[in-house]
Amino acid sequence: MTVDLERAAPAAPPAPPRRESRIWLVATAVTAVTVLLIVYPLGRTVLGVFGIGADSTVGRIGEVLTSGETWRLALNTVIAVSVGSVVALMIGAVFAWINERTDARMGFAARMLPLMPMFVPSIASAIGWVFLASPKAGVLNGWLRDVGGWFGLEMVEGPLNIYSWPGLIFAYVLFLTPYAYLTISSGLQSLDPALEEASRDAGAGALATFRRITLPSLRPALGASVLVTVTMGVAIFSIPLVIGTPADIDVLPVRIVHMMTHSYPGDIGGALGLSLLVVAAVGGCWLVQRRMLAANAHATITGRSSAEAAVTLGRWKWVARSAMLLFLLLTSVLPLAGLVLVSLQGFWSAEVRWGHLTFDNYRYLVDNELVWAGLRNSLVLAVVCASVAMAVGVLVTLVLARRRGRVASTVDAIVKVPSTLTHIVVALSFIVAFAGPPFDLAGTYLLLAMAYVVLYVPQATFYATAAYHQVGPQLSEASAVSGAGDGTTVRRILLPLMAPGLIAGWSLVFVLMTGDITASSMLAGTHTPVVGFVILDMWTAAGYPKLAALGVLMTLVSSAVVLLVMTLRDKLLVVR
Template sequence: MTASTPSPWEIADAVPVRGRRKSRGTGPSIFTPIVIAASAVIAFLVLLPAARIVQSGVTEMGWSGLVRLVTRPYFGQLMGETAIVVVSSSVLAIVVATLLAWLNERTDATMGVAGDLLPLVPLFLPSVAMAIGWVMLAAPDAGFINGALSLLPGSPQVDIYSYPGLIFVYVLVLVPYAYLPISAAFRALDLSREEAARVCGAGNVRVFFTVALRSVAPAIASSLVLVVIVAFAMYSIPTVIATRARIDIVAVSIVEAVTQTYPIDYSTALGLSLIMFAILFALWLLQQRVLGQGRFARVGDRTEGASLTRLGGWRWVARGMMILYILCAAVLPVAALVVVSFQRFWTPDFANAIWGFENYVKVFNDQVGMKALVNSLQLGVTAAAATIVAALLIIIFKQRNPHGILQRIVDGVSKLPAVVSHIVLGIGIVLAFAGPPFRLGSTVWIILLAYLLTYLPYAMLTLEGSRAQISDSLTEAAQVSGAWDWRAVRTVVLPLMVPGIASAGALLFVLMTGDLSLAVLLSTPRTPVMGLIVLDYWGQGTIPSVATISVIMTVISAIVVGVLQFLGRPRYLHKR
């Protein structure tokens, strides 16, 4: 009979105590309870707001109140217009993301590392800055694009305050969310399958539709559900563009019911929140079913020597499409913001514009604005760090027993905020923590808690991919050498995860400092943040000041992202 290979744990137990290096850190008896307790606290903090929304909706509204809300005359128009924007932008984002992923992963139009990064650049630009930038580019009459078009015969115009304009900006923001999983699916497939199709006489177009698309169909379906959830949760873009365009969006209606009605219309806010929660939760269940039933068509590892699809002369057209996307998603809106920030009055007539630094002087002399900037920076750094620590604790807890019931419950609960609109979650946090017994209302602590809970799933998804790249044999070897639990994590796992941690920190900082939905619900004159100041200036119509603040936010985000990416490089790159 063949003897079975002993596990690392059996080897460790067989080593005499005197020959085994003792761990200098805390043993498993201390570290394990700490991780379990932290995971339990996080699960409680996530579940409580969701429970308070459901409880308040049932007790304060009841079925009769929900029926009255659904039968109001404007309800059908509200849901219909929201569905048009969300569904259209999500489908278009999937098409663009799939095409970009295929071009960069499967064809000779790939631009290497630059091609991998270009579609993700919009993730590191505050969405409110992109929306305001495109208003300055394509607003009727005053937009820079319309200013240039007015020189042409017939003076054609584009209008950002329309369904096409709104959907266009939605697509620019949504593409990175779909690109990440779809490009990963293309990268994992075996190139020999496409080679076999070409040997049988299939052309590039037929290979794309019959082999490539079918192979990544599960990833495309899952990405579609993800971008629909993200689109439903957006607030910054519709509040900047849809309100002026007279297009009703559910997220904006919820905020208006809480912030622009007196007395506060809690019934409408809770009713719409419950409806959004139900829709997004159903979509999340659909996504889990797709992931559970779908199987990526992966025959084996990528075949060495298999060639990429050759596009011939179309290669430069494909690269031009990639560059055009980054121009629309980042370069053009940021350039528009910079130009307007130096104008006393927003105008496309550069020759007669009054230029200067007055807007920057005004913003930096605004005490409330400076307080908001400091608060946003402090909250962004602190909340991002706390969120990463929380995500790491849950990931470590999950890795100890990936198939354990408790681990799966904590993992699922920590990702629950991903299926809840930021607006809905913000209302739940107000209901759960603003009053007794926590009494966190009108403090920075409730904003920090909201950031942590809202963006925890983003940190989880980013860090899980980084942890999955670390072989378990490394931690097992450390444990065999006597480095139990915390020491193995500190000396092996965390150093190897530094690049992923840096990327997650950069993403979280940008998302948190650029958030508007939570800012409008939770910040007060005592605890202002940049999102609230942007909305204040926008409501007053001081467009150059809005552009100036957006430029400042973008510059700070770029600096933080650059520093974190530099610090997150592998050590051997630092030595070059």
């Protein structure tokens, strides 16, 4: 008989339930408030669309949707946005391929060139091109007519006409290309270049490799690019206002804003009716993206870097680089030069009288209390709201990284909802939910601040998530094993290492908030002016040179803040 003398070890006592630390309680609370600020206004708006509750606007919505004028606006919007998006996607894809796959790249400068237009407020760029290419008074047109006169060509106006369908689409392309480039470039960075090189080594040409290898693998990035460009295209208000309205090309965003700002009380039902068409367009693009993702199940395996597998362009290298420099000239240098020239004149004219340049328009801005109030309010709101948005993005990222499951996925989807809608829809939902009783926040800074944070918290979350995953969970786990608390880990490990990515995200969010026109024009008031509101007021009441001076001032202030912040980021990278 065999007796087992080895006794079983006593069972370990059950571990005490884990107690949430203060940082995670704060992060959870902030995430819950953010979700509420998104769901509540959009929910009230949806209920009103379906005729439920005191906000019911179903009758007016039906009247607007059955109007022939509405469908003319929709057709104009589809033409401008679709053509502009297609051309922007083509240009963005070419620039992304040049910078990620060829020897024509110029390092950091090449990656920044296609993104430079994002740091120039869209309304400043649009006004700059009006001053350059207006048929009669455009500065560039004046110079071209002078050159034509040397060859016996007499022209009364033109040859360029920004007030036309080609001019409007041209402006859309310049505005949308950076967004297409950013998405496609990210897709190429995650695609192993060795696959394309293997295709070329097997005898396939560059075109065949692009069609059979690169393009199918880029379907997710292309789908995301389509969604981003269309969403930004149907949301932009400044370009069609400044260029489309004088050309008698009316589009949905301009009409929606006019319904809310050119009548008292605002025509909320009519604006919501037109906004439904905007949501339908974005929803259609979202379905296209989903289908492209479903048809493209593949895994990306890291191989050699793109620098080792770069395509040699030979003599075409400088052609590619020149194309990127030309894009920078068209999107940033020329419109800013047009603004500067007009701002230094007493009146807008195609002929620049170099001996009569003056700073009187800038003195007018200094002496105008409304202008300074708008600029000051925009800067303060942008600094505060960009900081709040980035803080919210970090806290939401920490919560989503710690918690898994259906609830976390739902929260993640809700936080990103504002990025799939247009600013018009979000601004309208805030007016419906908070402008009237019981909150009565119409025309207040609090309403503007809440809307800014909700509008741009998706972008902040994108940057915070990327910065968090760049650090990885290993350092946090090592900190926990060494006995550090959650708050200490976040404060001493995560935030310092995430700082460069968070600073870059803050810079972009700051620029977008400073140059916001759509939400600002609908939510601001005479007692709470911001730059967007002031620009629209000056567009109708003040002279063009004064408006140009304000555009120059906006660009300089935004660029100075961004350069200062990016310098701080570079110093942090050096320290690391």
